[in-house]
Amino acid sequence: MRQLSLDVQLADYAVFESFYEGENAAAVFALQRLLKVEQGVVWLWGNQDAGKSHLLQALVAEAGINSISSAYLPLSDTTVHPGMLEGMGELELICIDDVQAVSANHDWEAALFRLYEESFQAGGRLVVAANVAPGGAGFILRDLESRLASGATFRLHALSDVDSVFALQKRAAWRGLNLPEETASYLLTRVNRSPSVLFALLDRLDKEALTAQRKLTVPFVREVLGDQS
DSSP states (O other): OEEOTTSOEEOTTOSGGGOOOGGGHHHHHHHHHHTTSSOEEEEEEOOTTSSHHHHHHHHHHHHHHTTOOEEEEETTOTTOOGGGGTTGGGSSEEEEEOGGGGTTOHHHHHHHHHHHHHHHHHTOEEEEEESSOTTOSOOSOHHHHHHHTSSEEEEOOOOOHHHHHHHHHHHHHHTTOOOOHHHHHHHHHHSOOSHHHHHHHHHHHHHHHHHHTOOOOHHHHHHHHTOOO
């Protein structure tokens, strides 16, 4: 894990290279382009497993590679507090995750409003992610939502079954694994198809295959899962 000064950690896997775009190519392109412009605001929204957190963390990781000062802050984390936003407006890139989690909280909304104004005045880049589109977050400060949604807005679409196979193969390749299409398709028929579940299983299979010195074939995966069919 990569440690930030805010004591918020970025997942090692959260890089653009391990993210399968599918129908979300426009959003990925916009985020990558954001690092090449001087200022901008982006609102990402979608379901829990759509990849919002992955992309925000990937953007911060990429910013670090390019010596762009940045921070990632997930507001669903109960350990974070409004005071953590103090001074953050001076950063060149700010990524706020789960922004809807603090709606109707006066202290948080006031802090976010100040953060936007400070970032705007400094010519920074601000990316927020939510599980709802702009207008649905339930903010009390109407000006806050309008400012956070003043730039580009992208909905992240869930992966289809076909895209889930490709996403598994891309994540496996990023880990240095060869995951045959047959094996990836088999996984989709045996476990919950949410990306977080599939990727967690891939991590487990990676360790099991390394220990057993086996390839990720359907028979091996069936053995690991205890599938008697």
